[in-house]
Amino acid sequence: MRVERLWPPLVAFVVMVGLWEGIVALFSIEAFLLPAPSAIWTSFTQNSATIWAYGMRTLTEALGGLVGGTVLGVLVAAAVARWTTLRLGAMPFAAAVNAMPIVATAPIFNQLFGSTNPVSKMAVVALMVFFPVMANTARGLNEIDDSELELMRAMAASPFSVLRRLRIPSALPYFFSAMKVAVPLSLIGAIVAEYFGGPQNVLGQYITNRAQLFQFPDAWAAILVSAIMGITLYLLVLVVERVLMPWHVSTRTSDG
């Protein structure tokens, strides 16, 4: 990315934080209503060892669920793309499951796996991530141009060749747009699941506890950690996308 394109968001960020700080100071807004960025920063630096250690546990849950849900989603997508009957039968059902607020199942998974077991949080995350990955990947595997299929047939390509040389590369862009949705979902899932109970040394519990004690700068500092982790994961997806599909529109550069 060009340096000129980095300036506008950077300036906007500085102006926003400055305004926030200024308004809090000017109107002497109480810290329990809205803490100043400087107060959040102080808490962030002072408690950094604790909140990063907690953050890593939450991240482990999110990643565990993300990987599990993604693997499952891709496998089901492959099956559903292969067998039309399965697709017709399963897709409405899957859409219905997706429409329900999956985090609501967290207490159930806490009981099932034991609330201190990270698997209880991973299960919630996996369930949340599963649908967008499955639906998008299935669409990518299926939405192949008729002429491309004709071409493969004309060249007497085996079904496996069609999968490897046509369907999978065609599905990659769909898969990556699903991952861009799934990554933030995985952190949301893990933190919200933590609200429903479990070990104390995780971000969700830390946020709840500090908020109950009116230590809002601490709570915000923990939220900042989760935001940093979310952004990092998202950027990681972008990097992998660029490496795996340098040809694609989304990664094309104007001078390419």
Next chain:
Amino acid sequence: MDFIVDMQGLSKTFAGRSSTVHALQDISLQIEPGEFVSLIGPSGCGKSTLLRLIGDLLPPSGGGLSVNGKEAHQARIDGDYGIAFQKATLLEWRTVRRNIELPLELAGVPEAERRSRANDLLQMVGLTEFSDHHPWQLSGGMQQRVAIARALGQRPPLLLMDEPFGALDEMTRESMQNELMGIWRETGTTVVFVTHSIPEAVFLSTRVIVMSARPGRITHQIAIDLPQPRDLAVRESPRFFELLTDVREALRGRTGTR
């Protein structure tokens, strides 16, 4: 008399919701090796369907069909034809070279041989310096040249083309026609070419097959006796314009040409 394509009373019907559509009826056509045959007709005359029957991309509903002396299915499996569509249908994640190598790869040709064959083909279509480009970096005409090079990969005795220049502008189209003429002479491959452009059919072909719609059938066959090689002089000759008129009249359903 060994025909590369031999159709005897070929028909194709599509079952609709309430009625069956007779896309092709009683098509008998024999094509000799080395011919350049164009199929021309109004939309709905089944010319593209006919091409797909030859390529075993669609099954016929009745009649006999042999391609390169075999059943159409076997000819497809054996890689006896190459095909190019109106859309270049290049795989966007592959470079020009890897797109051209695709049919060779599918046929299990060893890598070294694939590379040298691709080099020859790149040179033939004048795209050597673009071998590492991706399709989106090429113009429409260049993409279509890649598609033609790909179709020629296995040196097929038969080349099937479905309006390959239909989406190109007139200037590009004419230069592509000249290029295709060169490739046809150089390779000696038989071409079956679907088009709805009368000048294109007349300029390229040794024989023009005129079809009519509902049901799709052959109404006229016009031998194109223009001299080879075909060049600008041929395009501007009186005989060229006479033949244009012949094909146009045939398309209008008038008899009396040959």
